[in-house]
Amino acid sequence: MDFGVMLPHFRQAASADGIIRVAQEAEAMGFGSVWVSEHLAIPTEHLERRGSVWYEATTVLAFAAAVTKTIHLGTSVLVMPFRSPILTAKAIATVDVLTNWRMSLLCVITAKPRMFHKISNAHALQVNLPPDVVSVE
Secondary structure, eight states, rough: OOOEOOOOOGGGGHHHHHHHHHHHHHTTTTSSSSEOOSOOOOOOGGHHHHHHHHHHHHHHHHHHHTTTTOOOOEESSBBGGGSSSSHHHHHHHHHHHHEEEEEEEOOOOOOOOOHHHHSOTOOOOOOOOOGGGGGOO
């Protein structure tokens, strides 16, 4: 069994130095992976509790990949309705190839309806696909 560590890419702990330190120390201590999650916007009412910083997930993983050699890299959530599928696939595949196949990916294909009202994005797709429509190879 492998254990993973969440990188400090959000809230008050978010910093380049923190991401480097946690990624390198997790690798040195023998953890199997480091992870990020995605939050596109932080509602105003949650700013005090959550802070205003939440770095973009795939960029943080590419940054962590550059300072590590063996630890696996993963997303615990990517909110796909707000992302370009082709650009996201290319970004993840690029990091995966450049890191010698160290990437893992978990995507959410729907989002809470209130998120569609809070985030204005011409690319946002509201889809409700049954689980058997999505296939991951």
